[in-house]
Amino acid sequence: MRNNIDIEMDLFYTMLRIRKVEEAIADRYKEQKMRTPVHLSIGQESVAAVVGRQLYHEDYCVSTHRAHAHYLAKGGSLQAMISEIYGKVTGCCRGRGGSMHLIDTAVGFMGSTAIVGNTIPIGVGLGLSLKLAGHGKVSCIFLGDGAVEEGVFYESLNIAVLKKLPVLFVCENNRYSVYSPFSKRQPAERKIYEIAKAMGATIYHGDGYDVLASHDVARCAIASIREGGGPCFLEFETYRWREHCGPNYDNDLGYRTENEFLSWKARDPLEVFRVYLVGKCRVSKQVIKKMEEDVDQEIEVAFELAETAPFPKPIEAVTGEYKSTEANLNCSTYKGELTT
Amino acid sequence: MRNNIDIEMDLFYTMLRIRKVEEAIADRYKEQKMRTPVHLSIGQESVAAVVGRQLYHEDYCVSTHRAHAHYLAKGGSLQAMISEIYGKVTGCCRGRGGSMHLIDTAVGFMGSTAIVGNTIPIGVGLGLSLKLAGHGKVSCIFLGDGAVEEGVFYESLNIAVLKKLPVLFVCENNRYSVYSPFSKRQPAERKIYEIAKAMGATIYHGDGYDVLASHDVARCAIASIREGGGPCFLEFETYRWREHCGPNYDNDLGYRTENEFLSWKARDPLEVFRVYLVGKCRVSKQVIKKMEEDVDQEIEVAFELAETAPFPKPIEAVTGEYKSTEANLNCSTYKGELTT
Amino acid sequence: MMQNMTYGAAINTAMHMAMELDPNVLCFGLGVDDPKHIFGTTAGLQEKFGEQRVFDMPTSENAITGVGIGASLAGYRPVMTHQRLDFFLLAMDQLVNAAAKWYYMFGGQVSVPIVIRLIIGRGWGQGPTHSQNLQAWFSHIPGLKVVMPASPADAKGLLLESIFDDNPVLFLEHRWLHDSEGLVPSGDYRVPIGKARIVREGEDITLVSMSYMTIEAIRAASYLEKQGISCEIIDLRTVKPIDWNAIFASVHKTKKLIVLDTGVTTGSIAGEIIARICMECFSILTRPPVRIALPDNPEPMSFGLTKHYYPSNESIVRGITSMLSVDHDLSVTVESPVLHDVPGDWFKGPF
Amino acid sequence: MMQNMTYGAAINTAMHMAMELDPNVLCFGLGVDDPKHIFGTTAGLQEKFGEQRVFDMPTSENAITGVGIGASLAGYRPVMTHQRLDFFLLAMDQLVNAAAKWYYMFGGQVSVPIVIRLIIGRGWGQGPTHSQNLQAWFSHIPGLKVVMPASPADAKGLLLESIFDDNPVLFLEHRWLHDSEGLVPSGDYRVPIGKARIVREGEDITLVSMSYMTIEAIRAASYLEKQGISCEIIDLRTVKPIDWNAIFASVHKTKKLIVLDTGVTTGSIAGEIIARICMECFSILTRPPVRIALPDNPEPMSFGLTKHYYPSNESIVRGITSMLSVDHDLSVTVESPVLHDVPGDWFKGPF
């Protein structure tokens, strides 16, 4: 089945938008107004884009510390995300979570957290809820190659397989966990997807830098889940371009080679796809230029709003730990000096 | 290679001794002097015997809540074990641990604990120490089919494979975790050993009720570990005859069928092996009778000693949480009324 | 209408009622559908509500907690069970980093209405890894509520309230309570979270207790009554948040405070209560407050050791009489089982 | 001989010394051999002691803790590191059910001489899952020791002592301390576990503090000195077991007590200290004791919220002046960094 041009333009748009958002964050990080750790997705946009393209707002999604791309690809509000990174009350968590904790329930993005592996069973629980309701919806869990080292991954996969839950595991294998290469953490030749297969999941794997092939993989997997085929596990090879945490490049640190980085960068899916669209698909450069300008404009507005929005009121630092019920009135935990 | 008669007699003796010890515990449990939960190994003696036969005192071993068989097969002191179950100061833990916590460092039995999966990484750490020392020794970890559901199992196996540690994982698949049959916890058709294989371990599996075949498996695995081949994972099919915890039969509860039980019992490795020895190997019935009497006698003494030994002094209830150093003198945690 | 039933049966009744009231209530955990039904507490649920809502789980404490959190984010109200609190230590990441914080950390958008039932205390020679009482841990974590009912009625009322609370609630059941009996109101009976119960009014001293220690407190108080000492017993029922007003009021009356705890001494909730009372009712107390809790030692298994490890009603009597500087007549015996290591003479092990 | 160095460098020095002194000392954990070397604390170790003794690990907090326990049962002395305490919540089973109990539960035969380094406190907008201070949890578990050094010298001396202690020790490093500087004795310098340090003698009030709060306490005391108020600061250094005698002695002198804690209020170690002092020095205190700790709320991320969440030297000044019922002159400013969310003006994120 030939991908049609709308889908392709959509994939390109999503990748472009994520790239530009991440670069804008990187550029402005030195202003010291985003006072929170950021884990950028530059270089990994394509996986988020192809998976996100196949999910509806009614589908669920959870993610990790490196969630910007997933959040945007699932339809999360850009303004709410940037404001969150600025710690503003208009942020998607009212400034309580920061870059590593994103949520947009309106589009089914149910949360990302900063503990490796932490959202994996939660995504399975969301999958359980979908199975109980029974409507062909999917719960998508993004995870890194490092998360596969956490026991909870196996526990969760076992439960998903055992109960045939509509869960999609998307493993972005970018070869590193912080500064630790794969071979320091897992046997170099072993394949993550082979383990998932032995655990009983339907598996697919592929080159995350091949956008159309990856998109096919995501489509097949998600279609099979919707039809009740049980959980799928996707592993995509991909690569992070910037430092693990923060806005800079860090190849000078020596934990990976500049050459390795350059070889991935040379295959930049965004640029490859741009060439493909302009060349093979005869999309005019004007159309793409317009798209870029629109994205730039949208980002400009998002930062503008974030910068000008107020911080949450001080009282929010010491309240809100319980969902308010009558029992709360009764609650006399220590509320800080602000409330006294 | 033909198993010689010494080895075979040894295997028989170990199985017989475990069986008789466990039955003695079951018989006397109603006296209400062993005031602690017991998880008996009746029906599962053969696995402990064949693995234990291949281990030296210098090798390490850790185990689970159902540890009596492993402890005895590794050479642990029977008297210390029975005394422990009676809560006496002569017990292997001075009465602090009970049936679920056994130790005999003199023979390399480094501890069993009552938390499913808890000793698995500890066994791997013992394996790490052996690798650092480098003498061809083995760290053996006994685990049940339920423990495979704990994430720490995978984390531990990954580390063992990654670092090529001399670790033997022995999984006794007795099809149940408490009253939950395998298929309620893991996909019915999936094989545990296939997962271990995908994780990168050398695997062997077999019918735990076939003593000689199991013994060959254990011998091969342990030999390969000693030669630096890295971790092996063994899975043996086996069956527990009595209730999960306690001295009785419980097939009346309905979580498994009497027929299933009878079909395993009909293949009782101890009896099959007795027939084999007397028939094929022409061991005289006298020899076996003598062996049985010796074991009975030994057990009688162990219980006698346990019953007559004193309880630990009251002060032991409220001291001993730190290994004594000078800092302890300084320690002013609450010591109970006994010390004041 | 009231009915006499055991604590275990009261929990079972509450589960049936909750699952009837709300189709989003789920019940899962190791053994919930097995022949023993978690000391009878989940009996009949699967038959009545089906395998979709009541189901067994693999031995994966961390993941099943996450599964419960995920389901609760989607609007379900899961009730999870662990046969021993000790096993739940594997799930602290999900509890603390996810369940407890989700509501606050995500700006108050989604909460985690999950109930986690944990069995604490001792069975019978359970030893160090099967009898921990870590309520102090849970109560230290912002965002969690922690209830520890002592009576069958409170078990029912608090379980229903916990299930319909929109926050994560730890529901701690002491193993020695499941077979205790008491009158339980029928119907949709609720006990508010955060409200203590005055079990017994008294003038001379305030005993604050929780869970099983309330039973020992009552035994001690009944005994001391015959000696002319009048104890007020406040059963906390909820240990986070604590009903401070109830304690303040009682201390203002009696001016003396002993706090009982089922956990070990250092860092106990009993200590928290003493600290706060001393800070806020500084000039009220006429004697140094006292806490009676377990020594700072792992729980031993031996019959010969548990006797000296666990405080009993006698420890409480000694604590009170020494605070009041009175002698007491030891010839009047406190009513207790014959052996110290069982909740009643009927208990025969193994678990 | 003394040398000026940072807290991070002091830890590094101690690691080098320990590994030289004893070939059984191991160092492992995520990133110990990476280019950042856990804020510099593990720099040079792998080069010097090899990959057998100094090595990275997979992201498997629970298993690597068990691996450390296993190695320690075989005679090694592992020093494990976690970049944030929050991650270590995955390993509570190994810590509590194994490491803490092994020695007692197995009859005192084998102990677990493991050191677990955990980074606590806040970096910079780390938010709810990267800044928890759960020392109260660890100190509630019998069998564990917990140290929280505040100065470079104590970091060195306590780390060496912890490594050669035969029990499991939690070594908690506040993220805001790694770059602080101070004089550190050279050589095999040890600081005993369980001994507090009197940072500053004073007459009017006792401040008991730990870890980073000692820095804020010193700032507050220096400021108040100019106002004529003399504070005694006791830096606990070890929070389990606590040096009660040091606190008793100081409270007998000043008769007033404020306890500072880096953790949340309810169930804090600060509360434990207040409880015990009230029980044991009941008639000594002339004012209700006070604790200054974090509110019972998850840690927020926003710059606009952290200011109101974390107590500062100003909170301490307010606490003291209000206890002593004196006014203080706010025109004399307390010396602090310009922005409230960094340990010093040099701190630029991201971690």
Ligand SMILES: Cc1ncc(C[n+]2csc(CCOP(=O)(O)OP(=O)(O)O)c2C)c(N)n1
């Ligand atoms: C439980 C836990 N352990 C350690 C960390 C520290 N940490 C933060 S991100 C990260 C890398 C995880 O690698 P991977 O899953 O491959 O994700 P990537 O950063 O490559 O996207 C680690 C180890 C953490 N956040 N949580």
Ligand SMILES: Cc1ncc(C[n+]2csc(CCOP(=O)(O)OP(=O)(O)O)c2C)c(N)n1
């Ligand atoms: C972490 C944990 N979860 C649950 C339990 C309760 N439990 C005790 S034994 C057991 C069964 C484990 O099954 P398996 O590993 O197959 O061992 P078996 O009893 O069959 O020998 C369970 C679930 C426990 N002890 N620890």
Ligand SMILES: [Mg+2]
């Ligand atoms: Mg990665």
Ligand SMILES: [Mg+2]
């Ligand atoms: Mg089993």
